[in-house]
Amino acid sequence: MPSFSRILLGLFCLLVALLLLAPTLVVIPMSFNGNKSLAFPPVGFSWQWYDNFFTNPDWTTSFTNSLIIALIVAVVATVVGTLAAFGVTRAAARTGGLLRALLITPMVVPGVVLAIGIYAVYLDTHLVGTVTGFVLAHTMLAIPFVLIAVQANLEVFDRRLETAAASLGAGRLTVFRTVTLPLILPGVLSGALFAFITSFDEIIVALFITSPYLKTLPVQIYTSITRDADPTVAAVGTLLFLATSLIIIAGLLIGTRRGRT
Amino acid sequence: MNAPLRSAGAAIEIRKASKRYGAFVALNDIDLSIRPGEFMTLLGPSGSGKTTTLNLIAGFTDISSGTLEIGGKSVTGLPSHKRNIGVVFQHYALFPHMTVGKNVAYPLTLRGINGDDREKRVKRALDMVKMADFAHRYPNELSGGQQQRVALARALVFDPPLLLMDEPLGALDKKLREWLQLEIKRIHRELGTTFVYVTHDQEEALVLSDRIAVFNGGRIEQIGTGRELYDNPATLFVGRFIGESTVLRGAVEVSGDKTVMTIADEKVVAHGRLAGGARPVILLRPERVALKRPGAEPVSGENRLSGTVAEAIYLGSGSKYEVRLKDSTIAIVRSPLGAADFAIGDAVDVAFMPADLTLLPDDASADVTLT
Structure with missing residues (x-):
C-alpha cells in the first residue's frame, strides 16, 4: 500500500500539471464558441472561427509570414549557432567561456530592451516591416538556443573519433559529414526546432518592427484580441497546440528509435 | 576463401627528430630506423615520448625539427588522412552510429571501394579477428576486447603498409590482454605489415616485439631485441625498466x-x-x-x-x-x-x-x- 507521503506527492504533481494545462484547456472550448465573444465558459457550438482563420486574408497572410520567417530563421540560426558551438567548445577554456557568455546574452537581456535597440537601428536602416528585418532579429534571439543544444552534444562528443576517421583516410569535411554531424545531429535538430519556435511565437520584438504590410501571426493575434475580442484567436491557439503536440510526439518517437546510439 | 590480407611492410626512418610544445621538449633528438615488416615496440613510462613518436608517424602532430620518412618518402607536411597508415587506439574509437560492418567498410568507402569487393574485404578482415558473426552489431553491444578486435580489423582492412597501435590493450583485463597479444602476434606474422606498438608494459613488449625501443624523458635509451635489452642493458634505466x-x-x-x-x-x-x-x-x-x-x-x-x-x-x-x-x-x-x-x-x-x-x-x- 502506497504511503501517505507518496499519495500527497502524486496529488501535488497532478495539481501542478493542471496548473500548467489550464490556459490551454480554457482555449480549446472557447474556439468552438457560438457567439462572437471570448467569454468562458463558451455558449453554443460552431466551427465558424476555424473557418474564419482559413479564409480571412488577415489570418492566412500573417500565418504564412510567420511560417516563412520561422523556417528561414531555423535554417540560418542552426547553421550559425552550430558553427558558434564548435568555436565555443573547441576554443581555449577561458576564451570559450567568455564567448559563450557573450553569445547567450539575447536570452538574458529583457526582450523589451532588445526590441527598443532593434527598433532604433531598423528605423535608420529601413528594415521595419521587412522579412529581412524579422529574420535578422529572430535569428539573433534563436542562436542561443541552438548554441546550447549543440554544445551539449559537442561536449560529450569524443574528438578521438575524428582522429580515428582521419587516420582511416577521411579529410576534414568528410570527417564532419560522416562522423561528427551524425553524432551531434540530435542537438542540431532540437536546436533547429527551438529556433523555429522562438521565431514563430515571438511577439515583443515583432510588435516593434511590424508594419501594416507585414504582420506575423502573434502580432495578428494580439491586435485582433485587443481590438475586437475575436474568438478566431482561440481557434488559432487550438491549432497551434495540436501542431506542436504532434511535432513533439514525432520528436520523441524519433528519439526512441535513435536511442541505440 | 580466407586468404589473409597481405601487404608489403613499410620502412620508417626517423632522424634527429624533436617535438617541442613551447618550452616543453616532448621528444629530444631521436633516431629510429624500423625495418619493413618489423614488429617494433616503443616502450617507456608515461611522458617518455613514445606516444609523441607514434603521433608524429601517424601525422597527428607535426615534427618540430628533424626528418621522418615512411617507405622511403618524406611525409613532412602530409596530413594523416593521406598517409595510408592503420591506427589502433587505446579507447577503440569505433564509430558508435555505425554497425561493426559499416565501421570496417568505412576506410574502403573512402577509397572508392564498393559493392561486392568491399563486402568481401570486410568479411576477410572480420574473419581475421574472429568477429565475422558480429557484423550487424553496434559497438556498444560489444565487450572491450571485441571492440578492439573490430578496431584492428578496421585499421587493417585497407591493407596499409604500416600499423600503429597506441596501448591497444591498456583498458583490458590481464587474461584478455594475454590472449589478444598472441592474436596480434599471429596477425603480424600472417600479414607482413610493419607494426609499431606503444606500451608501458615491458612484459607485453617482450611477448610481442622483434625489437624494442626504450624511451625515457624524451630520448631513446636503447634499441634492441628483448634478449639484448635484458642481458645487456646500455643504461641503468633500461636495466631497471626491463624485467x-x-x-x-x-x-x-x-x-x-x-x-x-x-x-x-x-x-x-x-x-x-x-x-x-x-x-x-x-x-x-x-x-x-x-x-x-x-x-x-x-x-x-x-x-x-x-x-x-x-x-x-x-x-x-x-x-x-x-x-x-x-x-x-x-x-x-x-x-x-x-x-x-x-x-x-x-x-x-x-x-x-x-x-x-x-x-x-x-x-x-x-x-x-x-x-
Missing part, C-alpha cells in the same frame, strides 16, 4: 681490469671497468643469483653478500625471495624448483659470479621515473 633487478651501490675501487665495490663491509668483484668517469653501479638479475646458507662452501671466484630473508613467496614454478642486505638494499632472488627453501628471518648469503652481474653508470633519474 626485475637489484641495484647495488657502494664505494668503488678500480684495479687493472677489475672493479671492486664495497657494500657495507663486504666486497663484490666485477670484471671489467666502466669507460669514462661515471660512478658504477651493479645490476643483478634475480635468476642469476642463488641463495646459500651462510656456512656453505664458497665456489671459487663467487661473490657473496650476507643478509636476512625479508619476504619469501612460493610461485609454483619456483620461489621468489626478498633479501635485506647489510646496507638495507633489498635484493630480489628467484630460485628454481628444487632449490633449498628459506623462511622469513633466515640468515642467508646472496651468491653470484662476476660474469653474471652488469656494471652500469649510475643514473639518479632511473630511480625517480620508476613508479
Whole structure:
C-alpha cells in the first residue's frame, strides 16, 4: 500500500500539471464558441472561427509570414549557432567561456530592451516591416538556443573519433559529414526546432518592427484580441497546440528509435 | 576463401627528430630506423615520448625539427588522412552510429571501394579477428576486447603498409590482454605489415616485439631485441625498466681490469671497468643469483653478500625471495624448483659470479621515473 507521503506527492504533481494545462484547456472550448465573444465558459457550438482563420486574408497572410520567417530563421540560426558551438567548445577554456557568455546574452537581456535597440537601428536602416528585418532579429534571439543544444552534444562528443576517421583516410569535411554531424545531429535538430519556435511565437520584438504590410501571426493575434475580442484567436491557439503536440510526439518517437546510439 | 590480407611492410626512418610544445621538449633528438615488416615496440613510462613518436608517424602532430620518412618518402607536411597508415587506439574509437560492418567498410568507402569487393574485404578482415558473426552489431553491444578486435580489423582492412597501435590493450583485463597479444602476434606474422606498438608494459613488449625501443624523458635509451635489452642493458634505466633487478651501490675501487665495490663491509668483484668517469653501479638479475646458507662452501671466484630473508613467496614454478642486505638494499632472488627453501628471518648469503652481474653508470633519474 502506497504511503501517505507518496499519495500527497502524486496529488501535488497532478495539481501542478493542471496548473500548467489550464490556459490551454480554457482555449480549446472557447474556439468552438457560438457567439462572437471570448467569454468562458463558451455558449453554443460552431466551427465558424476555424473557418474564419482559413479564409480571412488577415489570418492566412500573417500565418504564412510567420511560417516563412520561422523556417528561414531555423535554417540560418542552426547553421550559425552550430558553427558558434564548435568555436565555443573547441576554443581555449577561458576564451570559450567568455564567448559563450557573450553569445547567450539575447536570452538574458529583457526582450523589451532588445526590441527598443532593434527598433532604433531598423528605423535608420529601413528594415521595419521587412522579412529581412524579422529574420535578422529572430535569428539573433534563436542562436542561443541552438548554441546550447549543440554544445551539449559537442561536449560529450569524443574528438578521438575524428582522429580515428582521419587516420582511416577521411579529410576534414568528410570527417564532419560522416562522423561528427551524425553524432551531434540530435542537438542540431532540437536546436533547429527551438529556433523555429522562438521565431514563430515571438511577439515583443515583432510588435516593434511590424508594419501594416507585414504582420506575423502573434502580432495578428494580439491586435485582433485587443481590438475586437475575436474568438478566431482561440481557434488559432487550438491549432497551434495540436501542431506542436504532434511535432513533439514525432520528436520523441524519433528519439526512441535513435536511442541505440 | 580466407586468404589473409597481405601487404608489403613499410620502412620508417626517423632522424634527429624533436617535438617541442613551447618550452616543453616532448621528444629530444631521436633516431629510429624500423625495418619493413618489423614488429617494433616503443616502450617507456608515461611522458617518455613514445606516444609523441607514434603521433608524429601517424601525422597527428607535426615534427618540430628533424626528418621522418615512411617507405622511403618524406611525409613532412602530409596530413594523416593521406598517409595510408592503420591506427589502433587505446579507447577503440569505433564509430558508435555505425554497425561493426559499416565501421570496417568505412576506410574502403573512402577509397572508392564498393559493392561486392568491399563486402568481401570486410568479411576477410572480420574473419581475421574472429568477429565475422558480429557484423550487424553496434559497438556498444560489444565487450572491450571485441571492440578492439573490430578496431584492428578496421585499421587493417585497407591493407596499409604500416600499423600503429597506441596501448591497444591498456583498458583490458590481464587474461584478455594475454590472449589478444598472441592474436596480434599471429596477425603480424600472417600479414607482413610493419607494426609499431606503444606500451608501458615491458612484459607485453617482450611477448610481442622483434625489437624494442626504450624511451625515457624524451630520448631513446636503447634499441634492441628483448634478449639484448635484458642481458645487456646500455643504461641503468633500461636495466631497471626491463624485467626485475637489484641495484647495488657502494664505494668503488678500480684495479687493472677489475672493479671492486664495497657494500657495507663486504666486497663484490666485477670484471671489467666502466669507460669514462661515471660512478658504477651493479645490476643483478634475480635468476642469476642463488641463495646459500651462510656456512656453505664458497665456489671459487663467487661473490657473496650476507643478509636476512625479508619476504619469501612460493610461485609454483619456483620461489621468489626478498633479501635485506647489510646496507638495507633489498635484493630480489628467484630460485628454481628444487632449490633449498628459506623462511622469513633466515640468515642467508646472496651468491653470484662476476660474469653474471652488469656494471652500469649510475643514473639518479632511473630511480625517480620508476613508479
